[in-house]
Ligand SMILES: O=c1nc[nH]c2c1ncn2[C@H]1C[C@H](O)[C@@H](COP(=O)(O)OP(=O)(O)OP(=O)(O)O)O1
């Protein structure tokens with residue numbers, strides 16, 4: 001039987017990326033959307049990516065009584081003093097809606113010149129297992145917010161995020177390209193020591 005890891009997410013975009021990352025280690029990543037049992041939403045009441053990643057990983061690990069990885073991630077925009085940050089998914093209200101979030105962000109940045117549109121994606125991973133201390137890893141991806149949406153790949157804010165040293169949005173990059181430079185990829189790189197020792 002192939003090794004499996006549960007990813008405590010209901011986000012299809014994240015789930016697809018984790019499947020691609022873990023396949024390289026011969027591990028099958030399984031999101032909460034694929035479990036037979038309906039898993040309740042974990043409220044993200046923390047004050048940091050780390051606290052929210054811990055909440056998601058530890059709640060689901062305790063519920064399923066097995067090891068679980070969670071990802072809390074978001075977009076920090078310089079001219080908005082790091083907002084939307086941990087509120088990225090809920091930026092334009094709930095239920096969460098990527099399109100509304102993008103429109104709100106573009107409106108907030110209307111008239112802001114290119115050199116002041118700096119931003120970064122942040123990803124904090126938490127791995128929790130009942131009885132063990134939770135471990136954390138973080139990755140970043142620097143870039144800029146564009147003035148209009150472009151591209152159909154990826155998810156979330158990808159259509160308005162231009163990574164450093166690129167002239168394309170993240171959503172214009174095929175997934176294998178995004179997966180070389182993304183915040184999630186760099187967080188996964190930080191996890192490599194742990195993956196090697198637990199394999
Ligand atoms: O690679 C990315 N490309 C574009 N946008 C991204 C990315 N990574 C995070 N994001 C945005 C999407 C969402 O607005 C927020 C994550 O919020 P976050 O709570 O971590 O995830 P979520 O609620 O979508 O799913 P879940 O909590 O079930 O994992 O940041």
Ligand SMILES: [Mg+2]
Pocket residue numbers: 044089
């Ligand atoms: Mg969430």
